[in-house]
Amino acid sequence: MLKIAVMIKQVPDSQDISIDPVTKTLNRSMARNVVNPPDVNATEAAVQLKDRYGGEITVITMGPPMADSALLQLMGMGADNGVLVTDRVFAGADTWPTAFTLASVADYLGGFDVILCGEETTDSSTGHVGPGIAEFMGYEQATYVHKVEYENGFFVVVRDIEGAEETIKIGKPAVITITLNANDPRNPTLKRKIAAYKKGVKLVTNKELQLDPACIGLKGSPTIVKDMKTVPDPVKNPSKPGIEELDKIVSVLIERGIVK
Amino acid sequence: MIKNRCATPPANVEIYKDLWIWLEQNDGELSRISLEMAGIGRKLADKYNEKLVGILLADENGERMAQEAIEYGVDRVIFVKNQVYRHYRTRPYADAIASLIVEKKPNYFVIGATHNGRDLASRIAVRVNTGITADCTEIDIDPSKKLLEARRPAFGGAILANILCSRHRPQMASARPGIFKPVDRVVGRKGEIERVENSIKEEDVVTKLLQIVTREEVDITTADVVVCGGMGLGKKEGFKILEDLANELGGIVAASRPTVDAGWITRDRQVGQTGKTVHPKLYIAVGVSGAIQHIAGMKSSEYIISINKDAAAPIVKYSDVALIGDAYEIVPRFIESIRKGKQALREGRASSAKK
Ligand SMILES: Cc1cc2nc3c(=O)[nH]c(=O)nc-3n(C[C@H](O)[C@H](O)[C@H](O)COP(=O)(O)OP(=O)(O)OC[C@H]3O[C@@H](n4cnc5c(N)ncnc54)[C@H](O)[C@@H]3O)c2cc1C
Ligand SMILES: Nc1ncnc2c1ncn2[C@@H]1O[C@H](COP(=O)(O)O)[C@@H](O)[C@H]1O
Numbered sequence: 291m292l293k294i295a296v297m298i299k300q301v302p303d304s305q306d307i308s309i310d311p312v313t314k315t316l317n318r319s320m321a322r323n324v325v326n327p328p329d330v331n332a333t334e335a336a337v338q339l340k341d342r343y344g345g346e347i348t349v350i351t352m353g354p355p356m357a358d359s360a361l362l363q364l365m366g367m368g369a370d371n372g373v374l375v376t377d378r379v380f381a382g383a384d385t386w387p388t389a390f391t392l393a394s395v396a397d398y399l400g401g402f403d404v405i406l407c408g409e410e411t412t413d414s415s416t417g418h419v420g421p422g423i424a425e426f427m428g429y430e431q432a433t434y435v436h437k438v439e440y441e442n443g444f445f446v447v448v449r450d451i452e453g454a455e456e457t458i459k460i461g462k463p464a465v466i467t468i469t470l471n472a473n474d475p476r477n478p479t480l481k482r483k484i485a486a487y488k489k490g491v492k493l494v495t496n497k498e499l500q501l502d503p504a505c506i507g508l509k510g511s512p513t514i515v516k517d518m519k520t521v522p523d524p525v526k527n528p529s530k531p532g533i534e535e536l537d538k539i540v541s542v543l544i545e546r547g548i549v550k
Numbered sequence: 551m552i553k554n555r556c557a558t559p560p561a562n563v564e565i566y567k568d569l570w571i572w573l574e575q576n577d578g579e580l581s582r583i584s585l586e587m588a589g590i591g592r593k594l595a596d597k598y599n600e601k602l603v604g605i606l607l608a609d610e611n612g613e614r615m616a617q618e619a620i621e622y623g624v625d626r627v628i629f630v631k632n633q634v635y636r637h638y639r640t641r642p643y644a645d646a647i648a649s650l651i652v653e654k655k656p657n658y659f660v661i662g663a664t665h666n667g668r669d670l671a672s673r674i675a676v677r678v679n680t681g682i683t684a685d686c687t688e689i690d691i692d693p694s695k696k697l698l699e700a701r702r703p704a705f706g707g708a709i710l711a712n713i714l715c716s717r718h719r720p721q722m723a724s725a726r727p728g729i730f731k732p733v734d735r736v737v738g739r740k741g742e743i744e745r746v747e748n749s750i751k752e753e754d755v756v757t758k759l760l761q762i763v764t765r766e767e768v769d770i771t772t773a774d775v776v777v778c779g780g781m782g783l784g785k786k787e788g789f790k791i792l793e794d795l796a797n798e799l800g801g802i803v804a805a806s807r808p809t810v811d812a813g814w815i816t817r818d819r820q821v822g823q824t825g826k827t828v829h830p831k832l833y834i835a836v837g838v839s840g841a842i843q844h845i846a847g848m849k850s851s852e853y854i855i856s857i858n859k860d861a862a863a864p865i866v867k868y869s870d871v872a873l874i875g876d877a878y879e880i881v882p883r884f885i886e887s888i889r890k891g892k893q894a895l896r897e898g899r900a901s902s903a904k905k
Contacts, residue, residue: 304842305864307705385684386557389676397552412843414704415823416684418672421640425676426552430756431640433669446760450817451638451665452581452727454764458639461756470824471811505556512557512681512718516699518711524849528872530861536884539855539871540891546853548775548799548832549891 292345292440294336295402296369297392297423298329300353300360301413308523325360328408330367332468334475335438336406337368343440346370348399352380352391358491365486366478372491373399379496382508385414389422391506394499396427404445407467409434417467424465431465432458436472557679559717566657566719569595572647572670573604573619573627574662577637577762578611583662585622585732587725590689591660592623592733598691600658601625605650607635607643613743620741623733628654630746638666639757642750644673650746651678656720658698660689663724671724681715682722687729698723706823706842707849728771728827767818768802775801776830778821778848779809782837782858782877786814791881792836798888804828806838822847836877840865857881 302321310317325333336347349364351357352375361372375395383391396402405427407420417433424431437448444459447466460466496503504510531538543549560566571587573580588604595602604624606612608631616627630646651659651674661671663685675682683700688710690699698721701712715721770776777796779789789803796803805815807822821828823843833851838844840856840863848854849868856869857880866872873880 304706307708307842384681385672386676386679386681389672390552390555394552410824412705414684416672417668418675418682418684421669421672422676424640425644425673426555431669431673432757434665449665452583453576453767453818454762456637456759456763457761459758459760469811471808499553501553502556510557512559512679513683513713513715516712516714518709520709521703521707523708525867526854526870528856528866528869530872530874533873533875533880533883536873536880536887537890539873539884540887542871543799543832543888544891544895546831548853549888550895 292339292343292403293401294339294345294347295396295399295405296329296333296336296347296349296364297405297407297419298333298349298351298360298364299326299411300324300351300357301326301411304412323356323360325363326408326411328410328468328470330364330475331470331472332406332408333364333367333369334473335468337476338473339404339438339440340368345403348373350375350392350395352376352388352395361491362483362486363478365489366483367476368482372486373494374491375494377495379503379507382511383506384511384513385416385418385422386512387506387510389419390426390510391499391501392419393423393426394501395494396423398494398499401427401463403462405429405463405465407465409467409469420465420467427463427465429463429465430460432460433467434469435466436469438466557681557718560719563717563719566655567601568603568656568658569600570603570605570656570659570720571624572661572667573606573615573624574638574664574667575606575608575611575615578609578615580615580618581662581664583664583667583727584619586727586730587660587662588619588622588624589732590725590730594689594691595625598693603628603656605647606630607632607646609633609636616743620743621735621737621739624741626742626744628744628746630748632748632750634750634752634755637759637762638670639755639759640669640673641757642755643670644677646748646750648674648677651720657696658691659720659722661722661724663726667724671722675722678720680718680720680722682724683713683715684724685726686723687726689723689725697721703846706846708842726827765816765818770802770804770819770821771826771828773802773828774830775799775832775834776804776821776828776848776851777801777834777836778804778806778838779815779836780806780838781808782839783809784837788837788877789815791878795834795881795885798885799832801830801832806844835865835869836881838865839863840868
């Protein structure tokens with residue numbers, strides 16, 4: 291029996307994000323919300339662990355109330371419980387208070403044998419939240435993992451590093467972060483989805499956690515954004531020659547000294 | 551108790567000094583990223599009169615690596631020697647480095663954002679209650695307040711955020727690999743090596759390395775011509791025709807992430823947010839849709855040709871030339887045209903030489 295948590299985040303679909311040509315600001319109003327893709331792989335990894343070794347899966351997200359739809363979707367894939375951590379005081383957090391709040395929730399829920407995360411999010415892409423949670427919890431950790439096995443109280447995982455793939459054995463409890471496409475996530479089933487809607491998600495606010503408001507959210511964030519500039523999209527107006535015009539392209543490449 | 555944690559800033563930030571970098575090593579060899587960090591570190595240290603300190607955890611090979619780091623611009627290496635540090639493992643590394651930070655109080659700490667670097671940096675930042683800017687692509691120091699200004703792209707590079715960590719120390723950043731350049735090695739350059747004792751024993755470490763399979767790495771970042779294949783190739787064998795195209799152009803084959811994840815090609819060739827950043831003279835994207843995470847890694851290429859069935863694929867609007875059609879039809883014809891062009895060039899040269 292493994293007590294498994296998966297930390298997941300709802301993010302704007304990165305394909306829908308653009309720079310507004312007039313205001314030069316990030317336009318995310320058109321963006322649909324999706325579960326951060328590697329978090330879906332982390333959930334699949336959790337379901338596979340449960341299938342093989344038995345256990346209970348809780349998917350957890352810190353975010354706005356509408357993020358419950360993400361939890362329900364993953365419960366449809368096979369997670370048993372959903373926990374939505376939501377409170378104004380958690381807003382604006384950088385990685386330190388994000389990891390702190392999520393670790394406090396994991397602690398509040400009695401701790402886990404393993405907490406799975408995605409390798410990184412598409413919106414903040416730091417990959418720092420998982421190891422941060424591990425540090426707050428005092429857990430072992432393994433990042434960039436695409437294969438997890440559980441043997442005699444240890445996790446054996448395969449992780450990617452630059453220039454190599456390593457297999458390591460880590461202790462329990464642990465935080466393991468899963469790479470995008472580490473596995474092939476199953477689709478939610480209708481039956482499970484209906485059950486998920488019936489069951490609903492558990493709400494956790496700071497009433498339950500009792501964290502010092504000075505230490506969480508924007509106030510508890512050591513980093514501050516000094517300024518932000520939008521980088522103009524290097525959008526071009528390409529020529530679209532037909533296949534019979536390839537020779538012309540080659541002459542351009544010759545002019546540019548590329549073909550020589 | 552987790553409950554009582556708070557990232558309370560230190561009272562006296564003025565006593566924090568020096569610029570630290572992590573000297574990542576693998577099995578007794580300094581990683582390429584360590585030289586890159588020494589490069590940016592040296593620049594900042596010269597510009598703002600800082601001392602550049604490299605943190606090295608290694609076995610007996612550390613002596614040689616410490617000297618090498620000094621030759622690449624580091625002023626002083628703090629070398630913690632122990633067999634346990636032969637391979638990177640989160641806990642023993644984080645424990646040793648966090649206690650060095652508490653003892654020596656560095657003002658800045660920059661770590662290369664490799665997988666191990668990110669794994670380590672985030673753990674340390676939480677331990678010592680400071681902030682960290684992840685994956686920055688520009689680093690500078692505001693000289694008046696001695697603040698680290700770390701710029702990082704978000705949303706696939708659509709915005710660039712300048713992030714400060716003004717009240718906490720050390721001011722930490724992880725830096726994207728392949729962006730910062732090493733300085734030239736000066737053989738025999740002198741520096742200090744401070745050797746620190748550590749009595750950790752292998753029995754104390756829970757994590758064990760069971761197996762490591764290394765890959766021969768190719769460097770796609772320095773090629774003048776990059777030919778990148780995507781899922782549109784439909785199969786692993788599709789990369790063969792790209793190999794021919796790349797050979798014809800004296801270039802190198804690269805790939806989008808899902809083709810790597812599918813095992814069609816090795817990870818060292820991946821372009822993008824979670825892969826490499828390239829800026830060749832010519833980038834040819836074949837069967838690549840141009841997702842924001844892909845564009846992040848190639849948009850500063852000088853000239854971009856895309857080959858895609860779909861005229862509405864996002865890659866098209868980033869291209870100088872968009873060839874709309876089937877890759878298997880276009881690529882062989884393209885190769886032919888290049889051969890013809892080269893032939894004509896040679897004949898042209900030959901005839902002008904005769905004159
Ligand atoms: C956290 C995270 C990190 C990521 N990091 C990266 C990264 O570093 N690099 C990266 O590349 N991606 C990355 N991605 C994935 C990215 O979002 C896209 O999924 C990916 O880039 C798409 O790859 P593709 O263009 O090869 O495939 P697809 O999007 O499937 O596109 C295939 C294209 O081929 C075209 N096509 C099909 N058949 C043919 C044919 N016969 N001839 C010509 N064209 C054809 C299609 O029209 C289509 O445009 C990341 C995603 C996440 C969530
Ligand atoms: N707000 C959040 N709620 C739950 N999990 C999160 C949250 N933010 C980040 N995570 C987890 O941490 C991973 C890495 O996120 P990041 O450090 O933001 O790149 C994600 O893939 C999630 O698993």
